Amino acid sequence: MTSTLKEILDRVIDGSNPIGLYRSRAGVDRVSPDSDNDQKEQQSISHLLSRMPGKEECEEVLELFYKYRHSLNFIVHWPTFHDRFEKLTTGIESTLSFVALVAGIMAQGKQVLSYIVDSKERRTAEIRTSQDLYQLSVDALCLADSYESPYDLDYIQAGVVQCDFALHCIDRGPIERRIWPRWGTFVTIAMQMGLHRDPEASDSFSAFEQEMRRRTWWNVYIYDRSLSNKLLYPPHVNDREVTCKIPANINDDDISPSVTTIQNLSNITNKWFFFYQCHAGRLVGVLRELDLREPDRSLESTAEIAASIELLISSIPPETDSNPKMEMHRCIARMCINSLSVKLYHRYIQTPDHPLYTSAMSSILNSCHNIIAACQRIVEMSQHGDMALFVPNFWYSPYIFTAGVMIAICLLQNSSKLYPEIYVNDIETAYKIFQKLSEGASSGETSNVLKIFHIEVCKMRQLINNGTTMSVCINPTKLSFDMAMKGSLQYPLEGVCCSSQNIPVNHSDPNSYITGVSLLDQINIGISMDHFEAAIFELDDFRRFM
Incomplete structure (x- = not known):
């Protein structure tokens, strides 16, 4: 679809990349030159779908995600997402980014299921399946990149659910080893799509599209804050560049792609x-x-x-x-x-x-x-x-x-x-x-x-x-734990160094203590959050570690 000069100017003002923008079948903006890889993309989609569970099992894990995880971030509009999933299972053409989103959501559903089941063997199996689905989601985005498939909201949303999956893992290793090295790419793409700018500045988006762009951006913002706080790294997003408004306070059942206006509710909702x-x-x-x-x-x-x-x-x-x-x-x-x-x-x-x-x-x-x-x-x-x-x-x-x-x-x-x-x-x-x-x-x-x-x-x-009694010296610029054994006892607290007087220190096994101190310094754990926020829990900011 060829963009008019006015549409291109609107997107320039909005902060989006105007080159190669066209409307996708999913009704969201894409940022990429046209590609002749559609046939190869559909073949890859068929292969990826063959790695997913059966239809009945998919419905079960999607329901678990909706019940326990969806209310954390409302990353998708559930009625629309479920309709698109139904079409995907009936063979209607889709995109690699949507397959990545579906796999990421199902990975979280399986993750929830692993907490519920009583059998240790079943729990181990569900954890393995959730990890396989997570990897399927990652593979789908990698294939989308290799085919130069256009970026869309599904792509960013898939990155968000992958992040949320890692934040709910028992150990924090996946956050550092898998998510953080790739997170900056998702943030960059989101800003390339102009998600950090409020869509109201452009008349190219319907009320529903504006709402989904805002939801997607604020999820990117929340998880960027949560991850950076947990790992004590600077965030990728600069607040000075963000003009995107907070999403609407309204239940998903009250909006659809056909609505012309969305009004905020005055009462507390599940959002x-x-x-x-x-x-x-x-x-x-x-x-x-x-x-x-x-x-x-x-x-x-x-x-x-x-x-x-x-x-x-x-x-x-x-x-x-x-x-x-x-x-x-x-x-x-x-x-x-x-x-x-x-x-x-x-x-x-x-x-x-x-x-x-x-x-x-x-x-x-x-x-x-x-x-x-x-x-x-x-x-x-x-x-x-x-x-x-x-x-x-x-x-x-x-x-x-x-x-x-x-x-x-x-x-x-x-x-x-x-x-x-x-x-x-x-x-x-x-x-x-x-x-x-x-x-x-x-x-x-x-x-x-x-x-x-x-x-x-x-x-x-x-x-x-x-x-x-204790004398306290606080250094507000310190960003990590500071522990040492040099005749005085220092406690590991972010930004706080406490030197004690006349406190007996047990030096019976200093080597093991120093080993523990090195571990804390190595992984940089400290008070944060947001941060979760964030995650998070992250979550919880969800805010965990945040």
């Missing part, structure tokens, strides 16, 4: 957690930008961020809905937003004469209490509730650790003051959580990190019980 992640991710970006622009952050800027945090906390729905999924989302939201409050205030407890010292101390203690309470509930639900809502422990363990150690720092620094017993109990709770996680952990990177976390929280617990 609240998705919107929370959008706003939390943007707030994380604002705080990061502020710290880069104002190393000596002004009190006015801090007050503005604090007000935004309070507003975001107030947006979390009340605990009137006993739905387990809703409760899990609430816990993740509280965990992530309170960790952002700790990030905001921890620089102000460096010196007791700072104007914000008292209020910062109070805010940090309260936020850390909320983090530990939320994490405790996440652990309970993950281990004893609906296993389909399982959250990998690397999502929340850094939050528990940071909150427990930060409370200990505040109490030790102000040992002459009386604080409510609840904060001492919080350290005990953090200790018990890590004790449980460490005992149940299998061998591997995650289990080693959990054991190190447990050891450090145990040390802080002992210091509190002994009533030892």
Whole structure:
């Protein structure tokens, strides 16, 4: 389809690449020159479809995805997606990017199924199948690239679901080894398609297309924030370049490709957690930008961020809905937003004469209490509730650790003051959580990190019980754990270095301790989030690790 001059100009203004744009069968924009590889592409699609499960099994895993994962990000419009899937199974021509999207979604459905089944053999089989479907999704996008197939929303959405799959794996290895090296490519393509610009600036998109472009972009934004926070890398997206509006607050059943207008609902819908992640991710970006622009952050800027945090906390729905999924989302939201409050205030407890010292101390203690309470509930639900809502422990363990150690720092620094017993109990709770996680952990990177976390929280617990005094020096520019054994004890806390006085240090086995320290430095685990956010849980920002 040949574009008119006006259409090309509209796309230039919108930030899209105007060369070779044409309308796809799926009704989304594509960015690529015309290609004569259609026949080869359809042959590849047939081969990929032969690697998928049967129709009945596909329907089962798609239903699991819709029930447990779709509400995290609403990456697709479910009624439209399901209609297209039905056509795909009947032999109607499709695209490699849509096959990649279907395979990625089914991989997540199988992932959920692996949490539910009772048999160990069945669980192992479902995990293997989910990994095969994930690889099928990756292969489909690689084939699309090799055929120079045009980029479309399906391509970006497939990348997002691949990312979400990795974030729900038991170990964090897939995030670093598979997703992050490729994530920058997805972000670049999304911006090449102009998704970061609000589609309302152009009259080339219908109301439905505008909504789906916004959803797709904000998923890219959320996962970029979540992944970068978890891995302590700079994000790919620059907030200054983003003008895309937040998607509409409306249920999927109330919109379709034929609608002419989409109105926001005033009541809370099942999209609240998705919107929370959008706003939390943007707030994380604002705080990061502020710290880069104002190393000596002004009190006015801090007050503005604090007000935004309070507003975001107030947006979390009340605990009137006993739905387990809703409760899990609430816990993740509280965990992530309170960790952002700790990030905001921890620089102000460096010196007791700072104007914000008292209020910062109070805010940090309260936020850390909320983090530990939320994490405790996440652990309970993950281990004893609906296993389909399982959250990998690397999502929340850094939050528990940071909150427990930060409370200990505040109490030790102000040992002459009386604080409510609840904060001492919080350290005990953090200790018990890590004790449980460490005992149940299998061998591997995650289990080693959990054991190190447990050891450090145990040390802080002992210091509190002994009533030892401590002087604290905080370096807000430090971005990773700093632990050493040089006559003084330093605790692994992002941005915090605590030097103790007259604290007996056990040097019986320093080599094993240093080995553990090296492991922490190597994988760069620290408080984040968003970040999840994000994931995430990521998730949860989903925000895990975020």
